Amino acid sequence: MTIPVAMTVNGKPASGKVEARTLLVQFLREHLGMTGTHVGCDTSQCGACVVHVDGRSVKSCTMLAVQAEGAKVMTIEGLAESAEKLHPMQEAFRENHALQCGFCTPGMVMSAIDMVKRHNYQLDEATVRRELEGNLCRCTGYHNIVKAILAAAPAMKSAGV
Amino acid sequence: MTAATGIGARVLRTEDKRFLTGTGRYVDDLPLARATYAHFVRSPHAHAKIKSIDTSAARAMPGVVAIFTGKDIADAKVGGLICGWVVKDKHGQPHKAPPHPVMAADTVRYVGDTVAMVVANSHDEAKDAAEAIKVDYDAKPANVDLAKALDKGAPEVHPEAPGNLIYDWEIGVKADVDAAFAKAAHVTKIDIVNNRLIPNAMEPRAAAAEYDKGTGNYTLWSTSQNPHVLRLILSAFVLGIPEHKLRVIAPDVGGGFGSKIFCYNEETMVTWAASRVGRPIKWTAERSESFQTDAHGRDHVTHAELALDKDGKFLALKVETIANMGAYLSTFSTAVPTYLYATLLAGQYTTPLIYANVKAALTNTAPVDAYRGAGRPEATYVIESIVSKAAKELKMDPADLRRKNFIPSTAFPYQTPVALQYDSGNYPPIIDEAIKIADYKGFEARRAEAKSRGKLRGIGFSSYIEACGLAPSQVIGQLGGGVGQWESAQLKFNPTGNIQILTGAHSHGQGHETTFAQLISDKLGVPMDQIEVVHGDTATTPFGMGSYGSRSLAVGGSAIMKAADKIIAKGKKIAAHLMEASVADVVFENGTFKVAGTDKAVPLGQAVFAAYVPHNYPLAEIEPGMDENAFYDPANFVYPAGTQICEVEIDPETGVVEVVNHTAVDDFGNIINPMIVEGQVHGGIVQGVGQALLENAVYDKETGQLISGSYMDYTMPRADDVPSFKLGYKVTPCPHNPLGVKGCGEAGAIAAPAAVMNAVHDALAPLGVSHVPMPATPLNVWQAIHGARAAAE
Amino acid sequence: MYDFHYHRPKTLADAVNLLKGKDEARPMSGGMTLIPTLKQRLARPSDVVDLGGIKELAGIKVEGNNVVIGGMTRHADVASSADVKSAIPALAYLAEHIGDPQVRNRGTIGGSIANNDPAADYPGAVVGLNATVTTNTGKHTADSFFKGLFETALSDGELVTSVSFPKAEKAAYMKFPNPASRYAMVGVFVAKTAGGVRVAVTGAGPCVFRVKAMEDALAKNFSSDAIKDIKVPADGLNSDIHASAEYRAHLVNVMARRAVDAANK
Numbered sequence A: 001m002t003i004p005v006a007m008t009v010n011g012k013p014a015s016g017k018v019e020a021r022t023l024l025v026q027f028l029r030e031h032l033g034m035t036g037t038h039v040g041c042d043t044s045q046c047g048a049c050v051v052h053v054d055g056r057s058v059k060s061c062t063m064l065a066v067q068a069e070g071a072k073v074m075t076i077e078g079l080a081e082s083a084e085k086l087h088p089m090q091e092a093f094r095e096n097h098a099l100q101c102g103f104c105t106p107g108m109v110m111s112a113i114d115m116v117k118r119h120n121y122q123l124d125e126a127t128v129r130r131e132l133e134g135n136l137c138r139c140t141g142y143h144n145i146v147k148a149i150l151a152a153a154p155a156m157k158s159a160g161v
Numbered sequence B: 001m002t003a004a005t006g007i008g009a010r011v012l013r014t015e016d017k018r019f020l021t022g023t024g025r026y027v028d029d030l031p032l033a034r035a036t037y038a039h040f041v042r043s044p045h046a047h048a049k050i051k052s053i054d055t056s057a058a059r060a061m062p063g064v065v066a067i068f069t070g071k072d073i074a075d076a077k078v079g080g081l082i083c084g085w086v087v088k089d090k091h092g093q094p095h096k097a098p099p100h101p102v103m104a105a106d107t108v109r110y111v112g113d114t115v116a117m118v119v120a121n122s123h124d125e126a127k128d129a130a131e132a133i134k135v136d137y138d139a140k141p142a143n144v145d146l147a148k149a150l151d152k153g154a155p156e157v158h159p160e161a162p163g164n165l166i167y168d169w170e171i172g173v174k175a176d177v178d179a180a181f182a183k184a185a186h187v188t189k190i191d192i193v194n195n196r197l198i199p200n201a202m203e204p205r206a207a208a209a210e211y212d213k214g215t216g217n218y219t220l221w222s223t224s225q226n227p228h229v230l231r232l233i234l235s236a237f238v239l240g241i242p243e244h245k246l247r248v249i250a251p252d253v254g255g256g257f258g259s260k261i262f263c264y265n266e267e268t269m270v271t272w273a274a275s276r277v278g279r280p281i282k283w284t285a286e287r288s289e290s291f292q293t294d295a296h297g298r299d300h301v302t303h304a305e306l307a308l309d310k311d312g313k314f315l316a317l318k319v320e321t322i323a324n325m326g327a328y329l330s331t332f333s334t335a336v337p338t339y340l341y342a343t344l345l346a347g348q349y350t351t352p353l354i355y356a357n358v359k360a361a362l363t364n365t366a367p368v369d370a371y372r373g374a375g376r377p378e379a380t381y382v383i384e385s386i387v388s389k390a391a392k393e394l395k396m397d398p399a400d401l402r403r404k405n406f407i408p409s410t411a412f413p414y415q416t417p418v419a420l421q422y423d424s425g426n427y428p429p430i431i432d433e434a435i436k437i438a439d440y441k442g443f444e445a446r447r448a449e450a451k452s453r454g455k456l457r458g459i460g461f462s463s464y465i466e467a468c469g470l471a472p473s474q475v476i477g478q479l480g481g482g483v484g485q486w487e488s489a490q491l492k493f494n495p496t497g498n499i500q501i502l503t504g505a506h507s508h509g510q511g512h513e514t515t516f517a518q519l520i521s522d523k524l525g526v527p528m529d530q531i532e533v534v535h536g537d538t539a540t541t542p543f544g545m546g547s548y549g550s551r552s553l554a555v556g557g558s559a560i561m562k563a564a565d566k567i568i569a570k571g572k573k574i575a576a577h578l579m580e581a582s583v584a585d586v587v588f589e590n591g592t593f594k595v596a597g598t599d600k601a602v603p604l605g606q607a608v609f610a611a612y613v614p615h616n617y618p619l620a621e622i623e624p625g626m627d628e629n630a631f632y633d634p635a636n637f638v639y640p641a642g643t644q645i646c647e648v649e650i651d652p653e654t655g656v657v658e659v660v661n662h663t664a665v666d667d668f669g670n671i672i673n674p675m676i677v678e679g680q681v682h683g684g685i686v687q688g689v690g691q692a693l694l695e696n697a698v699y700d701k702e703t704g705q706l707i708s709g710s711y712m713d714y715t716m717p718r719a720d721d722v723p724s725f726k727l728g729y730k731v732t733p734c735p736h737n738p739l740g741v742k743g744c745g746e747a748g749a750i751a752a753p754a755a756v757m758n759a760v761h762d763a764l765a766p767l768g769v770s771h772v773p774m775p776a777t778p779l780n781v782w783q784a785i786h787g788a789r790a791a792a793e
Numbered sequence C: 001m002y003d004f005h006y007h008r009p010k011t012l013a014d015a016v017n018l019l020k021g022k023d024e025a026r027p028m029s030g031g032m033t034l035i036p037t038l039k040q041r042l043a044r045p046s047d048v049v050d051l052g053g054i055k056e057l058a059g060i061k062v063e064g065n066n067v068v069i070g071g072m073t074r075h076a077d078v079a080s081s082a083d084v085k086s087a088i089p090a091l092a093y094l095a096e097h098i099g100d101p102q103v104r105n106r107g108t109i110g111g112s113i114a115n116n117d118p119a120a121d122y123p124g125a126v127v128g129l130n131a132t133v134t135t136n137t138g139k140h141t142a143d144s145f146f147k148g149l150f151e152t153a154l155s156d157g158e159l160v161t162s163v164s165f166p167k168a169e170k171a172a173y174m175k176f177p178n179p180a181s182r183y184a185m186v187g188v189f190v191a192k193t194a195g196g197v198r199v200a201v202t203g204a205g206p207c208v209f210r211v212k213a214m215e216d217a218l219a220k221n222f223s224s225d226a227i228k229d230i231k232v233p234a235d236g237l238n239s240d241i242h243a244s245a246e247y248r249a250h251l252v253n254v255m256a257r258r259a260v261d262a263a264n265k
Helices: A024-031 A088-095 A105-118 A125-134 A143-159 B016-020 B070-075 B123-132 B174-182 B227-238 B265-277 B287-293 B376-393 B398-405 B427-437 B440-452 B473-478 B512-524 B552-579 B604-612 B674-694 B747-767 B778-792 C012-019 C034-039 C075-080 C082-087 C089-096 C101-106 C109-115 C122-128 C212-220 C245-264
Strands: A002-009 A012-019 A050-053 A056-059 A072-074 B036-042 B048-054 B064-069 B114-120 B134-139 B165-171 B186-194 B206-212 B217-222 B246-249 B281-284 B300-308 B314-326 B353-362 B456-465 B487-493 B499-503 B531-535 B586-589 B592-595 B601-603 B627-632 B641-651 B656-667 B726-729 C005-007 C025-028 C047-050 C060-063 C066-070 C132-135 C139-141 C146-148 C160-166 C170-177 C184-193 C196-202
Touching: A012 A024, A024 A050, A050 A105, A056 A105, A056 C101, A088 A105, A088 A143, A088 B016, A105 A125, A105 A143, A105 B016, A105 C101, A125 A143, A125 C101, A143 B674, B036 B123, B036 B265, B036 B287, B048 B114, B064 B070, B064 B123, B064 B265, B070 B114, B114 B123, B114 B265, B174 B300, B174 B314, B174 B353, B186 B376, B206 B265, B217 B227, B217 B265, B227 B246, B227 B265, B265 B281, B300 B376, B314 B376, B376 B398, B376 B456, B376 B747, B398 B427, B398 B456, B427 B440, B427 B456, B427 B641, B427 B656, B427 B726, B440 B456, B440 B641, B456 B747, B487 B552, B487 B604, B499 B512, B499 B552, B512 B531, B512 B552, B552 B586, B552 B592, B552 B601, B552 B604, B552 B627, B592 B604, B601 B604, B641 B747, B656 B674, B656 B747, B656 B778, B674 B726, B674 B747, B747 B778, B778 C245, C012 C025, C012 C047, C025 C034, C060 C082, C066 C082, C066 C109, C075 C082, C075 C089, C075 C101, C075 C109, C082 C089, C089 C122, C089 C170, C089 C184, C109 C122, C109 C160, C122 C146, C122 C160, C122 C170, C122 C184, C122 C196, C170 C245, C184 C245, C196 C212, C196 C245
Parallel strands: A002 A072, B036 B281, B217 B246, B314 B353, B499 B531, B656 B726, C005 C047, C025 C047
Antiparallel strands: A002 A012, A050 A056, A050 A072, B036 B114, B048 B134, B064 B114, B165 B353, B186 B300, B206 B217, B206 B281, B300 B314, B456 B641, B487 B499, B487 B627, B586 B592, B592 B601, B641 B656, C060 C066, C066 C160, C132 C139, C132 C160, C170 C184, C184 C196
């Protein structure tokens, strides 16, 4: 049984027909071909699938596509202003070597942006580490991810994003 | 030399842009037209006979395209998966090699063993149908507990390996070691378990295969660290598809840590079935499948004894280890607890006599193979645990005892008693630097301050050595390895002056696209944005051995340098012709050929253009084109070494261990990109801290069910489990490769567990705790404290 | 996941009607437990009734001496609510320590207590503060609501509409997370309210429970010293690879003392 679903993804309308059981991440990856959002586990812990739904970070592997009906979804593909101008968080990840294999990176970046905003651009190391509870990385040992987020917070503030 | 991008420069990574914008391409991201999806039926039993498999209901389910069972594989005469390293036991006999069918036909041997494959129009449909397959099992007793795996009467995993023994192997002369022990002033003994780990690369394993009926060519996309080796195994041993008809592509791969070296059932099945189904087949592991079926790591039970003289000099070391192989021998499993473990037992020390006995055992658990460090973390844990314990027993400073026994810098090349010859090193400055960075002098004050807050603070050292940069092919051959261990490179200039570096190494996070480009930018003076690194495709890159064992730069990078030398040599001939000079007078500097003492100059780009448009060109002497290949086979392993110092605080009420400081000082030889090297060390340390404090693969000892089968029960290190790290470097260049580099990929994971555990033991010593099993989880620490208190009462 | 029929009613009445008469229908609030359960094919509902569209179920109000939290209120909203933070800071603290930020952005109080996972945090607060659970059909006291492992007093078709927490004079929650899942391995909620002292333990047993001996001791002397020798028996507590029953029993005491100290700060 298929259900029509329509939402806004990265500012553009997106629609399709899904099964009730289709997860939001499946809709993004398989229906829209937006494969930047990844799936790294089946118990909602790794965070590779984090996207923003109506401005909040969520695990798109633990949300049905139909639950996002009418929502504004933002994914990793929608962050950079242009190919040349990355979002300050993306830029900070690059500057600080906060990624290696790149698989956890989209979810990390999406969680990080949400974290910075919720904490009103003011973070310390302990807070960043605690806020990353829902994102696993096996490559970086988190050291440079923490550094990047701490560097991105003021950069986001001054860029007004 | 381009200062900003050359050797030693902190160059930001080329590959980051695609990973940061969601445009990386991992196997599961591939859009394959008309794709089908595979799902595997897996054994719920650790050990059982398959009485029957009924697929009839499943075949009638919506969307089902095909179903295959072990019988289909056997009927098609598909070969079993191989173990590529023949280890000879102490009597000179090759190890037992039980068959490893791609899908089990009559017996399943671990929970997760593959039983059937369903191919359907969607993954959900494949899964729906898989549930409808009825498998009738006759469950048998399972052999799960490693410590008892070789006991008489333990359930037998394979009839081909009586008593579950794969080999009983030794190195060193036991009688000599025993004689040294008889004369020792002091003997320190340890009994330790090196806990079993599950690699958990964040990208689950995945495979997709396609068959082109017209050409008869197969393409397999796989999450592989070594696509050529995977192709070789599939072609020569398993599927019989000729190498030139099978293309293996490992695109962006989301971490490997060893687990993606090996040839697995699923990628084999997907390739085999692609021609039978006539449509592309995709398979991506669910995380629970990764837990059950990725090759696990470590898993040793060890007794070791160290003999010392009255001054604390090491006289001899004796080690007895049982190593778990799991239910089948994975690709390089047999080599890990022998040539990557026992040969490292000298560590950084002059211990003159070493004897090690390793028994490899089969159990009804997932196969065990190389995982970041592979054998070397186990060796380091043995050595560094026993050395720290000896220091405690002798009331010596742990750093002093280490220094007293370090191989002196004047002794290199140094022949150890366990086969390896260390090429270079200088250990005392490393520990001195680590001590300085970690403020070892200030530790007792910090311990006292912690005590005032009710916390127990401890400090631990771990001075590791590793042999990596795998490896000299002839040595590998003598030791039973089935392949060469050289690496390849091709430098392909285009007429417009940009260049492709094609490498047989494979990057799955290590940043080769940047580091390798830096080598060429430095050597040939080509700007970074004019360089493309190509890897991971057997159709485009030269045959290569892939990336593992910290070999990419030391071996693969060296091949690139050799190819660059050929480019320069050819360019000199072209430039000499263009400048009407003698080749002997041409020098190459900063990307330009010059004649010394004149103002004549030909930029490399001009020589390249001339090579492709050879209108004014010495065609009688040299061929057109600028495209050079090189293969590099190293003369020896490389031997990175270092010292880590870990400081922990323990809450004695709860048993919670917190790593509060962690310092690593390494000698990786010359460093190409310090930013990338630091990242490797950080990641390695956290995998080591994970092993020491958090991670543990636990099977139910009776049923063989994997209890730690998801992130709900397998403790992955999270950001708040670790601190930021303090790093330092000392450099003794590798004397035998053109870059002077060693390897940095595994060091962190090799040294960290012992450093952390030594710190834990140091912290708990005042409570009378003599041993905490690894991982030092809150429960294990609390039980150790509880036990010590009970014993004292 | 097996497929199912999906419904997204806009009112509570519609939701109740949708659930009625369908044996295999399941309500879904945040989905943080239900969706993983469905993904693992551990449940096969015919219908899933998503409560996410029912505006009347979400929100936080202060009513006299009580903080009333709508059943569909997300953990993140409880954690960041100025009202909750000022009225019952321990409750905001608890919400802030459920799962991870993404789980807190979706998970709801109603879903959490209706599921009654033995390792969930909210049951600790509900029992510790002696809250009242309101449903579409009536009210439940905290002590009568949680019945056992994944079992509550809710009958079929009964939905949690709100939970009313009395303000506390002193309260604190101390959680010892499972190192892997970060669920409560032991969580102790201690509260001193007009109704007396309560000590509620979650994570340690099959279901949240109170420690009467500690409550009595703390009623006389609300200090950690008063309970330092009160041990909970290990019998009947959960035991797994992360914590034996004995260790959990020990942690109950440690966490209770730390909660009292925190409440006294």
